[in-house]
Structures are given as C-alpha cells and as structure tokens.
Amino acid sequence: MSQSLPHRLLATSLLGAGVLAVFLLVRWVLGTLRPKGFPPGPPIIPGLGNLHQMPIQKPYLKFHQWAKQHGDIVGLKAGTGNLVLLNTPAWVHELFDKRGAICSDRPVNHILTKHVFSGPEEKSIAILQYDEYYRRWRKSFQFILGPAGIKRLLPLLESEAASLCRKFIDSSSSSDYEQSLRHWALAVPLVATTGERLSDMPADYADKLCHSQEELLSVLLPGAAPPVDIFPVLKHVPEILAGWKAKARQVRKLLCDDADNYLVGAKKTYAQIERDPESVGFDSLLPKIMKEQAAAWDKDKFTETELAYVGQAAVGAAVDTTLATFKNLMVAFAAFPDKLVKAQEELDRVAGDEPLSGERIGELVYLKACVSEVLRWRPTTPQALPHVLTRDEHVGEYFFPKGTMFIANAWTIHRNEEEYEQPHDFIPERFLDNPFGLRPSVAAADENLENSGRRALYAFGSGRRQCPGEQFAFTSVLLAAAKVVWAYDILVPPGGRFDVSVETGFKDGTVTEPVHPEVVFQARSEKKRAGVLADAQRTQDIARDLLGLEF
Numbered sequence: 001m002s003q004s005l006p007h008r009l010l011a012t013s014l015l016g017a018g019v020l021a022v023f024l025l026v027r028w029v030l031g032t033l034r035p036k037g038f039p040p041g042p043p044i045i046p047g048l049g050n051l052h053q054m055p056i057q058k059p060y061l062k063f064h065q066w067a068k069q070h071g072d073i074v075g076l077k078a079g080t081g082n083l084v085l086l087n088t089p090a091w092v093h094e095l096f097d098k099r100g101a102i103c104s105d106r107p108v109n110h111i112l113t114k115h116v117f118s119g120p121e122e123k124s125i126a127i128l129q130y131d132e133y134y135r136r137w138r139k140s141f142q143f144i145l146g147p148a149g150i151k152r153l154l155p156l157l158e159s160e161a162a163s164l165c166r167k168f169i170d171s172s173s174s175s176d177y178e179q180s181l182r183h184w185a186l187a188v189p190l191v192a193t194t195g196e197r198l199s200d201m202p203a204d205y206a207d208k209l210c211h212s213q214e215e216l217l218s219v220l221l222p223g224a225a226p227p228v229d230i231f232p233v234l235k236h237v238p239e240i241l242a243g244w245k246a247k248a249r250q251v252r253k254l255l256c257d258d259a260d261n262y263l264v265g266a267k268k269t270y271a272q273i274e275r276d277p278e279s280v281g282f283d284s285l286l287p288k289i290m291k292e293q294a295a296a297w298d299k300d301k302f303t304e305t306e307l308a309y310v311g312q313a314a315v316g317a318a319v320d321t322t323l324a325t326f327k328n329l330m331v332a333f334a335a336f337p338d339k340l341v342k343a344q345e346e347l348d349r350v351a352g353d354e355p356l357s358g359e360r361i362g363e364l365v366y367l368k369a370c371v372s373e374v375l376r377w378r379p380t381t382p383q384a385l386p387h388v389l390t391r392d393e394h395v396g397e398y399f400f401p402k403g404t405m406f407i408a409n410a411w412t413i414h415r416n417e418e419e420y421e422q423p424h425d426f427i428p429e430r431f432l433d434n435p436f437g438l439r440p441s442v443a444a445a446d447e448n449l450e451n452s453g454r455r456a457l458y459a460f461g462s463g464r465r466q467c468p469g470e471q472f473a474f475t476s477v478l479l480a481a482a483k484v485v486w487a488y489d490i491l492v493p494p495g496g497r498f499d500v501s502v503e504t505g506f507k508d509g510t511v512t513e514p515v516h517p518e519v520v521f522q523a524r525s526e527k528k529r530a531g532v533l534a535d536a537q538r539t540q541d542i543a544r545d546l547l548g549l550e551f
C-alpha cells in the first residue's frame with residue numbers, strides 16, 4: 001500500500017534528521033581522537049577524549065602526574081578540543097616565545113564573552129584575542145606597569161607598605177588582617193589607574209571591589225557551570241534550568257558598576273587637571289589617556305566604556321594575585337622561622353635602626369630570594385592562562401592543529417628534581433646561587449642559560465601574553481615584606497597549626513592562597529615599634545607631597 005504524501009515527507013525528514021545526527025555524532029567521536037603526531041598523553045575514550053579524567057580541583061596536581069608519566073610535553077583531548085601541557089622551559093620558549101605571533105590567542109570562553117563581558121565595548125584584556133585591538137590595550141598598561149611607571153609609583157607603594165605595617169601593630173582579628181591587606185593591595189592600583197585615593201572612598205569600597213573580583217573568579221571555577229565550551233549545545237539551555245546564566249548576569253552588573261566607578265573617578269581627576277594642572281601632582285593612567293585622546297586626531301581612540309574596562313582590568317588583575325602572594329609569603333615565614341630569621345638579619349644589617357626606604361629595596365638580596373621562592377614553591381597562578389594556536393603547526397616530531405590550547409605548566413616546571421634541589425621545599429637560598437634558582441651544577445653546565453629564553457619564574461606566564469604586572473606585583477610584595485620583616489616576628493597563631501601541604505593547606509581556585517592565612521605579628525622591640533609609626537608618617541608625607549593633595 002503506497003504512503004500518503006505527508007507520511008512520505010515525515011519519513012524523509014526523519015531519515016534526514018537521523019542521517020544528520022549520525023553524521024554529527026561520528027564527527028564528534030572522530031574529533032575526540034588524538035590527532036596524528038599529537039604529543040603523548042593518557043589514553044582516551046572515544047566520544048570523551050580525556051574528559052572523564054580531567055580534575056575538577058587543583059588541576060595542576062593531576063597535570064603533574066601526567067607529566068611524570070608521559071614526559072616534557074603532554075597532549076590531552078578535552079572533548080574535541082586539543083590541550084597541551086608544556087612541562088619544561090624549553091617547550092614554553094619554543095611555543096610562547098619563538099612562535100609568539102601564532103601562539104598568543106586566548107580560548108573563547110562563552111560565559112565570559114557572552115554573559116559577563118557581553119556589551120560590545122565591555123572587554124577584559126586577559127581574554128581578548130591577539131590582534132591590533134588587543135595590542136592597543138596592552139600598550140596602554142605600559143604607562144603604569146613599565147619600569148618608568150614603577151619608579152614613579154615607588155613612593156606610593158612604599159607609603160602603602162608602611163601603612164600596612166603600621167596596621168599590624170594594632171590588628172587583633174583575622175578580619176582586620178584581611179581588610180588591611182585588601183586596602184594595601186588596592187590602594188596603589190586605584191590611584192595609578194584613576195588618580196583617586198582609597199582613603200577618600202566609602203569605608204566598604206575595597207570590600208566591594210574585592211567581592212566583585214571574587215564573584216568573577218567564582219563563575220570560572222570548574223563545576224560552577226556546565227562545560228559549555230566543550231558541549232556548545234548547553235549554551236541553549238533555557239535560563240530557568242541554567243542557574244549559571246543568572247549568576248553571570250549578576251557578575252556582569254558588579255563589574256559594570258566597578259568599571260563605571262573607575263571612569264567617574266578618572267573623569268574627576270581629568271577635570272581637575274583641566275581646571276588647574278598644578279593641583280594634580282601625579283599622572284594616572286585613565287586621565288592621561290583622556291588627555292592624550294582629547295589632543296589627538298587618532299582614529300583608534302578608546303571609547304568611554306572601553307576606558308572604564310581598561311581601569312577594571314588594571315585594578316582587577318592586580319589585587320587578588322598580589323594579595324595571595326603576600327599571604328603565601330607570610331605563611332611561609334611563620335612555618336619556616338629559620339628563613340624569617342635570615343631575612344631579619346639581612347634587614348638589620350642593611351637597614352639598621354630605621355625601616356628601609358623604597359629606593360634601597362634592591363639591596364635586599366635574601367628577601368628578594370624569599371619572594372621568588374614563594375612564587376616558585378606555591379605559584380600564585382600555577383597553570384597561568386592558556387595560549388591558543390592560530391594555525392596548524394609542526395614542531396619537531398609533533399603536530400598541533402589550529403586552535404590547540406597550550407598551558408605553561410609552572411607547577412611542574414618548578415618541580416623538576418633534576419633542575420631544582422629539593423623542589424618541594426621552601427628554600428630561598430637556591431636563588432642566591434643563581435638567578436634561576438637552579439642546582440649550581442645545572443646552571444654551570446649551560447653557558448647559554450641567560451640567553452636560552454628561560455625565565456626565573458613561570459607563575460607570571462610567558463611570551464607575548466606574559467603578565468604585564470610582574471614587576472609591579474613583585475615590587476609591592478617585596479616592599480611590604482621588607483617593612484614587616486624588619487619590624488615583626490611572624491608567628492603561628494596560639495593553638496594554631498600551619499598546614500603548608502598543597503593538598504590541604506592551600507585553596508583551590510584561580511589563585512593559590514592559604515586556607516588559613518592568619519599569622520601573628522609581634523613587634524621585635526619597642527624601638528622597632530616606634531620606627532614603624534615614624535615610617536608610616538614619613539612615607540605618608542612623601543606620598544602626600546607627590547600627589548599634591550590632602551591625604
């Protein structure tokens with residue numbers, strides 16, 4: 001019996017849909033297989049790749065195991081995506097430096113690009129693709145983060161470091177500690193970006209900004225949202241079933257408000273400069289760009305919204321990372337008092353009876369080694385941010401398809417037992433032997449070490465996307481540590497216990513920081529206590545003169 005036309009149409013459509021579904025399924029499954037010439041890695045399951053083995057927490061620990069099993073370069077399949085771990089400086093140099101022009105894109109993160117930074121001019125430099133537009137953003141940061149910028153900021157950094165040190169005289173609770181640190185980490189990025197001083201802001205300003213940043217990082221945690229970049233169909237789940245969409249919208253609102261605040265603050269500073277240039281003694285980033293743009297015919301100007309987000313990026317990227325690094329250092333000093341004593345001896349020798357002034361910070365060789373070591377031992381960002389390849393590329397025996405994501409695996413690089421003596425231990429002395437912290441025999445064996453593209457620290461990433469705030473962050477932490485170590489013994493809280501195991505003593509998340517960061521600061525003598533008070537006043541006076549405003 002022949003079928004009616006509608007039945008035939010229905011059957012044909014069903015058949016077509018079935019063929020399409022099979023085609024898509026086969027394409028998906030084939031996409032999850034390891035490409036020919038891909039680096040070695042754990043076995044995959046067709047249809048999943050290595051997804052079933054991808055760790056939700058502290059991924060760098062699993063990456064380290066894979067590096068031990070499979071070698072210097074490890075290829076993984078995240079569904080159909082290609083993910084490659086670069087476990088040695090040589091591999092990082094090969095891809096991120098030598099091939100920087102084709103290996104500096106970022107993965108497209110649907111949640112960030114479509115839900116958080118979703119307006120046409122709402123951007124975050126850290127996720128921009130590597131093109132002319134990105135380079136304009138990156139260049140703009142140079143003004144505050146380049147060597148000249150840091151030199152200009154030094155008195156402000158010193159004043160905030162001294163003021164932090166001053167607060168530890170009175171601090172009694174862990175919430176005081178957290179608040180003091182937030183104030184310290186935010187104050188200089190804020191004035192450097194907008195010209196506004198944190199002390200002029202409402203009391204909860206620092207808390208609000210830090211909250212937005214925490215919320216931003218929380219939407220990025222594995223498990224916070226389904227893996228929409230791996231299974232794009234999940235993007236279309238209606239909002240009622242996809243709580244992450246509402247959460248991302250909330251985060252967007254917080255960031256928009258912050259960005260607006262930076263713009264409003266910068267406009268105020270700019271208006272003040274226009275009215276009375278002499279009254280503003282310090283050039284900050286956004287007002288400077290506004291001034292230049294007003295005077296130029298340049299077609300590539302930042303819009304107001306873009307400027308607001310330049311401010312958001314500059315302040316946002318600075319605070320959590322610097323804060324976490326300082327907390328890690330304080331915990332290391334409390335946990336390893338012999339290292340603290342050595343740092344104190346150096347400060348007593350170099351600084352004497354008064355806290356060291358900022359210009360002499362370069363003389364603190366041992367303390368500098370301690371800051372380097374804490375960034376090696378507990379890298380604040382252990383797997384940095386991924387870089388993406390923009391075309392197919394062969395390197396030696398390996399083939400990497402366009403779109404491959406690379407991770408410079410800082411955790412593993414800094415744990416190579418052949419290169420580092422007792423890599424799991426906190427040993428600042430390793431950075432006294434050579435600037436890379438390597439075993440002396442390894443450093444001596446490589447005459448070309450300085451020019452090999454090797455970096456001392458991989459916590460700041462590498463290549464063209466390498467953190468532009470490295471010097472700023474390092475100087476901030478070093479200065480604050482110099483003031484604190486000179487003045488205080490840093491102790492484990494009474495009845496407390498310091499767990500420095502990476503598995504249990506440090507938080508999971510985008511930045512690595514202690515689960516219990518609280519330490520006790522005990523003034524080393526009455527004289528030093530008086531020195532702390534005098535130093536806070538002295539440096540504040542200098543900063544006030546520099547800014548040319550009431551403090």
Ligand code: HEM
Nearest residue numbers: 126317318321322380384385460461462465466467469473
């Ligand atoms: C200890 C503190 C810090 C650590 C550990 C850190 C770490 C990193 C890492 C790993 C990256 C990605 C690098 C890559 O893709 O290869 C990055 C990017 C970035 N960092 Fe930092 N950072 C710190 C402090 C700062 C500070 C103080 C600022 C600014 C004031 C800053 C601004 C940025 C920006 C704007 C980017 C994006 C760069 C790009 O995509 O081109 N960072 N940071």
